Amino acid sequence: MGVIQSGANHPGEILSPTERLRDAGLRPTRQRVELARLLFRGEDRHLTAESLQEEAHRAGARVSLATIYNTLHQFTEAGLLKQVAVEAGRYYFDTNVHEHQHFYLEDEGILIDIPGASIEVAGVPAAPGGMVVDRVDVVVRLKRA
Amino acid sequence: MGVIQSGANHPGEILSPTERLRDAGLRPTRQRVELARLLFRGEDRHLTAESLQEEAHRAGARVSLATIYNTLHQFTEAGLLKQVAVEAGRYYFDTNVHEHQHFYLEDEGILIDIPGASIEVAGVPAAPGGMVVDRVDVVVRLKRA
DNA sequence: ATCTTCTTTAGAACGGTTCTAAAATCATTG
């Protein structure tokens, strides 16, 4: 139980952005390829629509905000990204789709991975009738000492 | 470790709304008393600004939306309520301020308490330098079987 | 009552996200 990975790289899984998109059943359009290239370089990353747009812009990629949102949702649906709920008002996405949990620095709005192997949640009661557990999210909220 | 409580009532703590407000250092105004009366009847409850406003309206209490928000924040700051982050876009509040975790029914946007005693989170790494753990939130996301 | 401070309020503003309808791109076919 618990995929062992360090929160760093997944060397076995480095595909070209185009391959990755095709595997996911998404047409490798210019915009999607550019975004995939930024997102899937190896190290795990946390991002928001806004931060990705800035990054794309810095990298010289012209991508509209609507496309950023569309792409983020498509990638999430395709299992290339994971959504993380830490506060109302903003969607966070994570390129690490393996089992793992997060620190959240409340003061700065920053997420940090906790490796999947280290946290263990015990004693989850059975799901109410007709329901199954989709996933268990743990957020360790940190503030300045 | 872990306050033992069932997610139901806290009989030792039933104060009049007015007392409760005074204890929290809040003037017992008409609006705050009406909202406290709705919220702190004994059983634990989950709510949003919108749901509370509807409920207040049904109960014949005239309270503006701005006051709902103000009050929700003041109550939270005073430790009378707890915020729960389950999805971006909406603030959930919980009248159960004791240590406990939640089921979240993704399809219907409903929160259900998991009693504080049953869940155990082990293996949380030390907080990064200069940080302390504020709290550990566990959300068990459920979907239809 | 009077004065000061705190609270409530309607409505505007805000910020992040989603929608819309039109233009652009892509793949396919003749």
Added chain:
DNA sequence: CAATGATTTTAGAACCGTTCTAAAGAAGAT
């Protein structure tokens, strides 16, 4: 290599929950 049809992108509007603003109202002290 058009012409066609389907998909994708886009600017900008719309949306929705939340926060702000400035003015009116209530609470408490004297």
